[in-house]
Amino acid sequence: MGRKLLLDKVQIENIRFYDVYRREGGYRSVEKVLKTMSPLDVVEEVKTSGLRGRGGAGFPTGLKWSFLAKPEGIPRYLIVNADESEPGTFKDRYLMELLPHLLIEGMIVSAYALGSNCSYIYIRGEYSWIVDILEQAIAEAKNNGWLGKNILGSGFDCEIYVQRGAGAYICGEETALLESLEGKRGNPRIKPPFPAVKGLWDCPTVVNNVETIAAVVPIINEGAEEYAKIGIGKSTGTKLISACGNIINQGVFEIDMTISVEEFIFSDEYCGGIANNRKLKACIPGGSSVPILPANLLLKTTKGNQRMMTYESLAEGGFQSGSMMGSGGFIVLDDNQCVVKHTYTLARFYRHESCGQCSPCREGTGWMEKILHKIENGKGKQSDIDLLWDIQRKIDGNTICPFGEAAAWPVAAAIRHFRDEFEWHIDNPELCLQKNYGIANYAKPIEILV
Numbered sequence: 001m002g003r004k005l006l007l008d009k010v011q012i013e014n015i016r017f018y019d020v021y022r023r024e025g026g027y028r029s030v031e032k033v034l035k036t037m038s039p040l041d042v043v044e045e046v047k048t049s050g051l052r053g054r055g056g057a058g059f060p061t062g063l064k065w066s067f068l069a070k071p072e073g074i075p076r077y078l079i080v081n082a083d084e085s086e087p088g089t090f091k092d093r094y095l096m097e098l099l100p101h102l103l104i105e106g107m108i109v110s111a112y113a114l115g116s117n118c119s120y121i122y123i124r125g126e127y128s129w130i131v132d133i134l135e136q137a138i139a140e141a142k143n144n145g146w147l148g149k150n151i152l153g154s155g156f157d158c159e160i161y162v163q164r165g166a167g168a169y170i171c172g173e174e175t176a177l178l179e180s181l182e183g184k185r186g187n188p189r190i191k192p193p194f195p196a197v198k199g200l201w202d203c204p205t206v207v208n209n210v211e212t213i214a215a216v217v218p219i220i221n222e223g224a225e226e227y228a229k230i231g232i233g234k235s236t237g238t239k240l241i242s243a244c245g246n247i248i249n250q251g252v253f254e255i256d257m258t259i260s261v262e263e264f265i266f267s268d269e270y271c272g273g274i275a276n277n278r279k280l281k282a283c284i285p286g287g288s289s290v291p292i293l294p295a296n297l298l299l300k301t302t303k304g305n306q307r308m309m310t311y312e313s314l315a316e317g318g319f320q321s322g323s324m325m326g327s328g329g330f331i332v333l334d335d336n337q338c339v340v341k342h343t344y345t346l347a348r349f350y351r352h353e354s355c356g357q358c359s360p361c362r363e364g365t366g367w368m369e370k371i372l373h374k375i376e377n378g379k380g381k382q383s384d385i386d387l388l389w390d391i392q393r394k395i396d397g398n399t400i401c402p403f404g405e406a407a408a409w410p411v412a413a414a415i416r417h418f419r420d421e422f423e424w425h426i427d428n429p430e431l432c433l434q435k436n437y438g439i440a441n442y443a444k445p446i447e448i449l450v
């Protein structure tokens, strides 16, 4: 049984409510930092823990905090990114729904470290019931003296507000989020300047993921060195993974990242194996934006080592044979699934969600969707595969924000690893056009199955 730091108390009845959360040791980390640590001590502690951002990019959290500009006389902001609109990712929702006080506790400690007296949770618009849960928890925290002025007589003031988005995936990108929070259309900003220097209302701002901020609580309670002992290399601590697709146990799991991908998929403690006695065909290990991997590359690196669930191991081999941890949205495909159809579904999503500011992304996502639609409907040509490849290459690296890569990589990886399936699709248009065929008949039988 792996060590749990975030979800260790999730089974306790009514842990969502303040009295139970406090009885179980909640808010200890706030007492500890306000009574015994300076803000700089907290930043150093988070640095020592090796915590990396859990929102997708995996940037070291303590380092990011240390970049925050500190001019006197203007506010500094902490923003929690709870937009969570990446297909396949639902870990933050789980955490906020069941453990709202863990997030609030982590926010108070983080806000103290950053010198921020006003913090926001920017939450996906569709999570309306979680807004209610968070607002109730914030009110409870305030009534019990953990928010407001001069907390525990320390002189530190802290307020937390919840702001709902309007349902756009791009508003999860940190600068689009800031625009949206300022009441404007959620278009990403050109960087630099980075939010740490010029963020919300041009003030120094740190944007962190929900899970990142929640992880600050065990780091303070257990001590950074203890936290860093869990995991390996630059993948310290525990990680929440939302697992879905063709597995027996779908849900959110907290893992020690040293477990192998094979153990994660097949052991009863986690995914429990492939559902309906089918075989593992492929997996997208980090949310819809990261490269898909066929079963053999997913389980082992090209050096023949077992692939672990770490940031480094999932990425080993670069884009030729690796993928990414991303947002931890683990999407499993069995041998009944068609990669062409799957890629088309994602391309539709990215075309729909592009903000339209840069032409490679605005036009390219539309072209990719149209070509994949053609192939999926039995009207593709073999030359379309190279055309798709060419379009994704022209998007990748040529846009204002990383959404361009997020749209390009799924197409690139699908062609790289499943080109024969695209070719087979194009050579067998009658199968695509026969509406009575199930997905199984669309999926080309492949050899690499586990």
Ligand SMILES: Cc1cc2nc3c(=O)[nH]c(=O)nc-3n(C[C@H](O)[C@H](O)[C@H](O)COP(=O)(O)O)c2cc1C
Pocket (backbone or CB within 6 Å): 052, 053, 054, 055, 056, 057, 058, 059, 061, 081, 082, 083, 084, 085, 086, 169, 170, 171, 172, 173, 174, 175, 207, 208, 209, 210, 212, 213, 401, 402, 403, 406
């Ligand atoms: C299109 C797009 C969507 C994103 N959505 C989210 C999101 O929903 N939640 C999140 O934490 N980060 C998201 N990110 C990453 C954020 O820009 C940012 O890197 C992150 O919030 C930083 O927090 P972290 O360092 O704690 O990971 C997204 C990035 C892009 C390009």
Ligand code: SF4
Pocket (backbone or CB within 6 Å): 170, 187, 188, 353, 354, 355, 356, 357, 358, 359, 361, 362, 399, 400, 401, 402, 403, 404
């Ligand atoms: S890459 Fe796409 S989503 Fe990002 S700014 Fe450009 S058009 Fe908008």
